[in-house]
Amino acid sequence: MGKDSIQDGKTQADFIQEKLNFNIDSTDPVTKASLSDHLENEWIDILGNGQLKKKVILKGKNGTRPNRGDICTLKIIGKLKNNQKIVENYEDFVIQLGDVEVVQGLDLAIAMMDVNEIAVIEVDPRFAYGILGQRPDIPPDATIEYTVELKTVDLETDIDTLSIKQRKEIGNKKRERGNWWFIRDEPSLAIQCYRKALDYLSPTMNVTNSSQHEKEETVGDAELQDLLEDRMKVYNNLAASQMKTQAYDLALESVDNVLNCQPQNVKALFRKGKILHYKGEHEQAYLVLLQAAKLEPESKIIQTELAILKEKNAKDALHEKHLYRKMLGTNKNTNNSKNMNMEKKQKTNKAIWGLIGGASAAALVGLLAYRFAT
DSSP states (O other): OOTTSOOTTOOHHHHHHHHSOOOOOTTSHHHHHHSSOOOBTOEEESSSSSSEEEEEEEOOOTTOOOOTTOEEEEEEEEEETTTOOEEEEEEEEEEETTSOSSOHHHHHHHTTOOTTOEEEEEEOGGGTTTTTOBTTTBOTTOOEEEEEEEEEEEOOOOGGGSOHHHHHHHHHHHHHHHHHHHHTTOHHHHHHHHHHHHHHTOOOOOOSSHHHHHHHHHHHHHHHHHHHHHHHHHHHHHHHHHHHTTOHHHHHHHHHHHHHHOTTOHHHHHHHHHHHHHTTOHHHHHHHHHHHHHHOTTOHHHHHHHHHHHHHHHHHHHHHHHHHHHHHTHHHHHHHHHHHHHHHHHHHHHHHHHHHHHHHHHHHHHHHHHHHHO
16 A cells, blocks of 8 residues: 555545645535545435435445446345335346446445445435336336445456457447346437447457467357357447437447448348438438348338338429529529510500400491481
8 A cells, every 4th residue: 555545544535635735525415425434324415416325334445445447246235215125136246337237326326335335325216217117126216225235346357358258248238238228218328338338349359379369260250250240239229329319420330330341231221221311311311221121121110211201302302493493593584484474465455455445436436427417
């Protein structure tokens, strides 16, 4: 332990004030939640709004809090606050802190625990299972009271040192967690999980010599192909989440990553068509969806989207036609021609009525002259 490390009996607040010469208010709720000066059996309002609270039951080893990315082993018992029914019970539950592998409230609170600490964490529905709940045991809008023991904290293993099998296992675990968040209409959290999954499902490997490399290529081609397949699934799901957040350019990059490797991936083609549709690129979207329709001609959802785009393309073409006419002055010339024809017609009618009027007057004069002459 270095000379500037936290000594026994000292809190992190003491360390910051004495060693770093930085004044802090250790009575502030958020500061108390962030530092180690937690008294046993005292509720700490972590967010300052009552939606996430923590109470230390047994203090742990001071200065041993986990950092984001650390691997934490936990014992977790979750009870419904209203009736104390146990709805979650895990022994030696392993998570990577910050990767939302537990509900958000726990992910935040565990970062404020020391090794061997036991704490009660009260999580509001917003940071637990929300309005959906979790069938069959957790109803909608349930506040959950967790008893958590932080057993161990380990550093994240360097991905390059993991075997293909290990990376595939961890990557797919994170992909499945992303799917869980996506289904719960939490696309931002899903994106976080999918991006981390991609780190583990990368096909790159560290090898120490050429003979080992040749051996891995010979033995591991099937494994690498499986890894690639899983990676494409993640990119497809990532695109769907990005579409939900209206990050269309990023979503387009994700589906293009799939199509660069799998040009006939129907799911990626369909999503690319949808993305281009949302971006207003209707003609290009239609062409992409035609490719998807050729691969899956019976797909009703593709046919429906094609019908919508066909109608929009027709409207776009008509709109462009009107714009071109306006730019070239065609509409103005047409209107001028109509006006000239109308004026000509009016003049002709006036001349005809003039002739009729003149003839009538001459006839009347002749009639009067005849009568007076007789």
